[in-house]
Amino acid sequence: MERRFKLANRSVSTPATSSSVNLRCPECHQIGTFELLRNTHDVVVQSRGTFQGNLWVGYRVCPNTSCNLLVFVAFHQVTQPSGSEAKLLVSYPAERIDFDAARIPAKIVNALEEAITCHAHDCHTAAAIMIRKTLEELCHDQNASGNRLIDQIKDLKTKVIIPTGLLDGIDNLRLLGNDAAHIELKDFDQIGAEEVEVGILFTKELLKAVYQSSLIAERLGALKK
DSSP: OOOEEETTTTTEEEOOOOEEEEEEEEOOEHHHEEEETTOOEEEEEEEESSSOOOEEEEEEEEEEEEEEEEEEEEEEEEEEEEEEEEEEEEESOOOOOOOTTOOOOOHHHHHHHHHHHHHHHOOOHHHHHHHHHHHHHHHHHTTTSSHHHHHHHHHHHHOOOEEEHHHHHHHHHHHHHHHHHHHHOOOSOOOHHHHHHHHHHHHHHIIIIIIIIHHHHHHHTOOOO
């Protein structure tokens, strides 16, 4: 049984059953299957505009019982051989890349958190600029000398122990930020979701190498008699 009404020249209904949605919780950062909030219904909009087919909107709740964050979602129903599945279009609060800030200085954490927030809301240019800001804060915290960031990066490589694979990629973070801030620079074809996501993941590994590499060793040492 469905209840129907009119909204902005679109046919709208509230279905009896709805799909679960898989996503990473913006609050507890756990990946899980978010179910429909009890005693609520989704709204299905038969769109005539940008979206073709039905657009489903409603609320889902985090399955982590110590979290139970309420998330608003919009998705399409996609028919698969195994049955109907939800293709998530947007969620709010937005899904975020997880980040362990242990032992990392506050200014560096704040810069990367802002980059992650911008990425979550599809503000890719702003996210790339904040990735560069994170790198600048890292160089400042490690007392890397030089008037330009490129010179500070060279000096940084002499001050901290970083795996070779990460050393080779540090300058690409600078170039990513340059491209985002300056129209005339085109080291990257575009500054989009994938470029920013890889930049954030690389930055996380870089910070882990500089500030967190000894954490596991210390935990192991603490277990000794």
